[in-house]
Amino acid sequence: MSLRERVSKSVSDLGLPRLTVILFLVSLFIVGGIQGVPLGDLVNSSIGRFSMNALLTISMVPAIQCGIGPNFGLPVGIIAGLIGLVLSMEMGFTGFPGFMVASALGLSLGAVFGVLYGHLVNRVKGQEMMVGTYVGFAVVSGMCMFWLLMPFRHPRLIWTLGGEGLRVTISLSDFFSNVLDNLLAIKIGAIKFPTGLVLCVGLIAALYRLFEYTRAGIAMDLAGQNEQFARAAGINVERMRVTGTAMSTAMGALGIIFYAQSYGFVQLYTAPLMMAFPAVAAVLIGGASPKTASISNALVGTLLFQTLLAITVPVSQSVISGDISEIIRLIVSNGMVLYALTRGPGGGNNGS
């Protein structure tokens, strides 16, 4: 293959928007280098953001593989994780045990919510994305009432004045902030590598890779790829879709717990409303489509997307003295989703 062919092939493999994102990222690094933005900080925040968000993006993979498409109903899982976090703190657990209790509660609640959500999604084939989005919105806003009305008592969780209802943002500093980040953390100069968190995410990714080779994993992928063929091969497509959705939702629950311990705060009320969109965008940037996805898509996508967001803040501040990162986030993530939606087969009842 000549160089030109190779270049044009890799461009078409990458797709125009992905290429744009990469080129944009490279140019930002160059501008940042010229402007003298400290590289250490950049690498640091890029690694930090990547490890915080990776599991939320990975949760898209089982959903796409089982055929429901990108899981826009991720807030359902996030809510499960938040309940786990809040319950663990309310019961007075701190430190690593607190984190483990939160994870156990979050995971099991997430699995239950996921099975229920999976049964719903099975009834609305072809409209999973839209129904998922609004079910997610409805659950988040319904839970706002729950956070406000449930009789939580722990003084660190509820409003100091009035003493009713959970706070909008709960600091984890007295509980288990950074327990995973600090586990076996390595420090090289200005760069702090959150080994524990990266290992945990890596372990889950590896386990999922193993699952892909099992009978159930292959059946699930087949159910998503070609429903008729899967049915003919004797696979219970509906059950596979529920399995995938439940896995995705449970991963979302654990994902928000990882996110919160790294961020140091639990954000309740309307905060989870839009959290599905960056995860969807990241997996698509990594090379997934609404029909196919892999763990490497999720990891590469999260790294690209989060690095992009991490670098826009200091670079845009040094160039135009204003923060443009929110705008970049909106345009890049939604542009990517739009691109994915307008390609591929359209029309029909099951054009998901």
Added chain:
Amino acid sequence: MEAKPKRSLRLFIRDNGVPIMFLALCGLGVVASGKPLGFLLQETIGRMARNSFIVLSLVVPIVAGLGLNFAIVLGAMAGQAGLIAVAEAKVTGLAGIFTAIAVSFPLALLLGWGAGSIMNKAKGREMIAGMILGFFMNGVYMLVFLFGAGTILPIKDPKMILPQGYGLRNTVDLQVIKWALDNLLKVRLGPVSLPLATFAATALLTWGISKLFSTKLGQDMRAAGQDMRIAEVAGIQVDRTRMVAMLISTVLAAIGQILFLQNIGTLNVYDSHGQTGTFAIAALLVGGATVTKATVGQALLGTFMFHLLFIVSPYAGQNLLGSAMVGEYFRAFVAYAVIAFSLALHSLQRGKMAIRR
């Protein structure tokens, strides 16, 4: 003879489940709020006057088979751009309204064309594409007004521009056109005052939409909405028809947003349009519309009930649970839940139909 009305009553309830449920909810809310009926009616009518136009802009794409047009946010953005121009040029009164409409018209056409092209490429998933397009354009909109205003766009008024010399402030005062249409013809009826001119504009639109559906274009839209393949075979240019529906909807949404904001009197540059789509769509669905069927009457009924619930729920929350916040969360929940429910119901029915076929 006795069985017949009973059965039709059951059918009536089944076909109008959402509005009936909502009516009951509104009734409970009104009782629990403990507010005098006159006050509630005044508030609801005021909100209805300013909001009906936008809700009506959703009807045409539904009939044309594009589903709920989440991309009316684009129209709202175009309308706001027109209002910003008027606020800068200080055109007052009705002239200001018409100038704003004139400025936003080409913008709305352009944005509507973009939305239409994307939806023609994303057939079968128009709604999610429209929603994401709204978020995407919100980024572009912010880029234009945060960094373009005062640099590329000739906006000079120091009250509108941020201290740094470029970028619009979040609040733009619309005193120049505030109530220009509402106060044109105001009639008091007991405790309630009616902005007749605004209602006349809504009535005109209602008439226009029903006229549209009796023209050739309107019939084409119906046909394309029912079955694209059959319409194509019948010689209808489906893509073009869908595009026209999107153009109409986007332009109407732009005008609707202008009418909405002349009532409010201030423009929040970066959030006024944020919830336009969600709330308009929820209002339409509350009136009994579905993803594939919507009438002007459903739009008006839905707007009335939705706003009534919006007004009473904080009071009801305060009275029942001692917290107005609960009521506010409740109404957001209702808006989202109604949309989720209608979407789910729609694909359930479509799934059943596919099996029957």
